[in-house]
Amino acid sequence: xxxxxxSLFFMLLGTIAMGRPAGAQTLRVVATxxxxxxxxxxxGGDKVTVVALAKGxxxxxxxxxxxxxxxxxxxxxxxxxxxxxxxxxxxxxxINNSRNAKVQPGGxxxxxxxxxxxxxxxxxxxxxxxxxxxxxxxxxHYWLEPDNGRRMAQAIRDKLSELAPANRAYxxxxxxxxxxxxxxxQKRWEATMAPYKGTKIVTYHxxxxxxMEHFGLDVIGYVxxxxxxxxxxxxxxxxxxxxxxxxxxIIVVEPYFDLKTAQSIATQVGGKVLxxxxxxxxxxxxxxxxxxxxxNINLLASxxxxxxxx
Amino acid sequence: MRLNLLRSLVLTCxxxxxxxxxxxxxxxxxxxxxxxxxxxxxxxDALEARLAALEGTTQGVPAPTAPPQQxxxxxxxxxxxxxxxxxxxxxxxxxxxxxxxxxxxGAAGRNPVSDQPSLQLTEVEAAFQAVVDPYARxxxxxxxxxxxxxxxxxxxxxxxxxxxxxxxxxxxRAQFGKVNMIHTHLMPTADRPLVTxxxxxxxxxxxxxxxxxxxxxxxxxxxxEATGEVFRxxxxxxxxxxxxxxxYVGRLRGYRDxxxxxxxxxxxxxxxxxxxxxxxxxKRLIGMDATFRYRPLRRAIYxxxxxRTELVWSRQTxxxxxxxxxxxxxxxxxxxxxRRWYVGGRYDRSARALDASLxxxxxxxFLTFWxxxxxxxxxxxxxxxxxxxVKANEFLTQFSFAIGAHGAxxx
Numbered sequence: 001x002x003x004x005x006x007s008l009f010f011m012l013l014g015t016i017a018m019g020r021p022a023g024a025q026t027l028r029v030v031a032t033x034x035x036x037x038x039x040x041x042x043x044g045g046d047k048v049t050v051v052a053l054a055k056g057x058x059x060x061x062x063x064x065x066x067x068x069x070x071x072x073x074x075x076x077x078x079x080x081x082x083x084x085x086x087x088x089x090x091x092x093x094x095i096n097n098s099r100n101a102k103v104q105p106g107g108x109x110x111x112x113x114x115x116x117x118x119x120x121x122x123x124x125x126x127x128x129x130x131x132x133x134x135x136x137x138x139x140x141h142y143w144l145e146p147d148n149g150r151r152m153a154q155a156i157r158d159k160l161s162e163l164a165p166a167n168r169a170y171x172x173x174x175x176x177x178x179x180x181x182x183x184x185x186q187k188r189w190e191a192t193m194a195p196y197k198g199t200k201i202v203t204y205h206x207x208x209x210x211x212m213e214h215f216g217l218d219v220i221g222y223v224x225x226x227x228x229x230x231x232x233x234x235x236x237x238x239x240x241x242x243x244x245x246x247x248x249x250i251i252v253v254e255p256y257f258d259l260k261t262a263q264s265i266a267t268q269v270g271g272k273v274l275x276x277x278x279x280x281x282x283x284x285x286x287x288x289x290x291x292x293x294x295x296n297i298n299l300l301a302s303x304x305x306x307x308x309x310x
Numbered sequence: 311m312r313l314n315l316l317r318s319l320v321l322t323c324x325x326x327x328x329x330x331x332x333x334x335x336x337x338x339x340x341x342x343x344x345x346x347x348x349x350x351x352x353x354x355d356a357l358e359a360r361l362a363a364l365e366g367t368t369q370g371v372p373a374p375t376a377p378p379q380q381x382x383x384x385x386x387x388x389x390x391x392x393x394x395x396x397x398x399x400x401x402x403x404x405x406x407x408x409x410x411x412x413x414x415x416g417a418a419g420r421n422p423v424s425d426q427p428s429l430q431l432t433e434v435e436a437a438f439q440a441v442v443d444p445y446a447r448x449x450x451x452x453x454x455x456x457x458x459x460x461x462x463x464x465x466x467x468x469x470x471x472x473x474x475x476x477x478x479x480x481x482x483r484a485q486f487g488k489v490n491m492i493h494t495h496l497m498p499t500a501d502r503p504l505v506t507x508x509x510x511x512x513x514x515x516x517x518x519x520x521x522x523x524x525x526x527x528x529x530x531x532x533x534x535e536a537t538g539e540v541f542r543x544x545x546x547x548x549x550x551x552x553x554x555x556x557x558y559v560g561r562l563r564g565y566r567d568x569x570x571x572x573x574x575x576x577x578x579x580x581x582x583x584x585x586x587x588x589x590x591x592x593k594r595l596i597g598m599d600a601t602f603r604y605r606p607l608r609r610a611i612y613x614x615x616x617x618r619t620e621l622v623w624s625r626q627t628x629x630x631x632x633x634x635x636x637x638x639x640x641x642x643x644x645x646x647x648x649r650r651w652y653v654g655g656r657y658d659r660s661a662r663a664l665d666a667s668l669x670x671x672x673x674x675x676f677l678t679f680w681x682x683x684x685x686x687x688x689x690x691x692x693x694x695x696x697x698x699x700v701k702a703n704e705f706l707t708q709f710s711f712a713i714g715a716h717g718a719x720x721x
Contacts, residue, residue, distance in 0.1 A: 057608050059610060059611055065720065067563075068573070071526065071533050074474060089683075090718055092718050093717075093718050093720045096447060099469070099475060104469055104470065105441070106444065129684060228682070228683075229682070255608060256608055256610065257611075
């Protein structure tokens, strides 16, 4: 029996020593979120294959670090992360167990897309967990601003060019095309939202500061009493009073939150609950990064039109 | 002056490049050239902004290639400075992520077999985790309990080896089954299953000094990880008094997503080594485990279900070719029915390692409340039928809480 055990053990070691198949010719890009994946596809075109780990309708803070994701990260030439601790609860085990030196933080195949974007809500003073799930280095939902999307695409273009210099001109051209489409759409979105500047909005979670600031909407409160903390009766009553006082009629909710509390508040204030897409793929109509804004702006504008008559 | 000089220099470079023979040979790639010029302009803008910042001007950084009316003065964000463990730590960038995790258990009811006190801070775990260098990271878990302070785990992990290898060296929990690898604060119950207590070393489990080498086995069907481990033989199960007699552990794990919200996780483990029962006497453990998980992604923070079973076969040799074979298992189900609430049950059945004619059975029901990710409160009713005919009915209450930056755990 002892010899069987020994044989089994050495079989395992033998399996361990086996090689792995050669990699594909295109760059394999693994993005932690669907937005990063969409931008990588926009810039990388057919020179990349892109896998996004978190779905757009999934809370990106709470993703299971599944072994199937380890496989994806292990094969990646480039790992794109949102950073600012958005993925801190699930990405480190994937990287640590990937056996992929390229995508370790600091490696040539690792890109934190937050390095050169506009970050809001960077806490000052002492931070404790009594404040809820605060992010010490600022709000990580920065991709919900077109200018940040442009900067993220630039960073992706530069990183892809670094990894595949022969395709530098291709990536540069793809970026120019993307930039053009984004700029044209951005003008349209801003014009659509212009009449509603200063409208007072409530959101469920602090997912939208960049989006709301960019389009001139004023967030006056949150359904969550603190980031990541479920709604409490006391806070809900206070929020209803505040919404009535400021005539706020719209509550923006992500698709992964329960609508019950938000709908109850909306009923009390005579308002509406809007389920916006926080990421590409968050709703089926918003399949990519540009579609995400298109969907959200159209839904917001049509609702505001009904409410304000503008 | 410096700005103008810099701009002239870069533009000269751009036009030199455009006018170079290499470019002249690719007249059809005009669009790419334009893109390159745009990129260089952006680089120039960024350089100008940096220079301006250095010279103390208040000029902002315009949004790259955005229409003029959309130009946003982007505040220079503070650099992302990952701390050693992957978190963010400002000035303490090279300090390891540090956390303390406490486990407090209260027990009520009658159990003449157990010496578990009525109220006890059973463990305080101090964790230190950081990247060592470009090739490795290190994790230390020091556990302080009623018996003193000990190194629960302390190992280096080489993350950059070739051929999909992962090597751990140090003291660590062996990859035998599922429960053996789980730290106390991550258990779904306030205790460990009877089969773990009877056959796999209980709370301490298979935890020893040694090497662990694992590899992802490439295949188109599923995640397969093969692990081989060698330990000194100084755990709750295996004891060696000679350098030549070691404890070997092997594990094969297979995982597959069934749907985007459900998956199956299967494992086979084997452990072999000397024991303190007597000289030249050995123990062999064989384990099989299966876990099914369901977590709908759209409601991932509100709902999940997990079912797990582990089966363990133990064989202890005795003098004169005698041996004792024992078998045990548990089955556990846990369901999250609200954002912060979980309910579950477990069935236990296990013979004892040195006398398989003695068989304990039991069952538990438990309810867990998670005020946040960093604390949990659990109530558990446990009924145990010991082989001696003793029946125990107990209520356990557990408080687990954590402070500091604790690294995310493997799935």
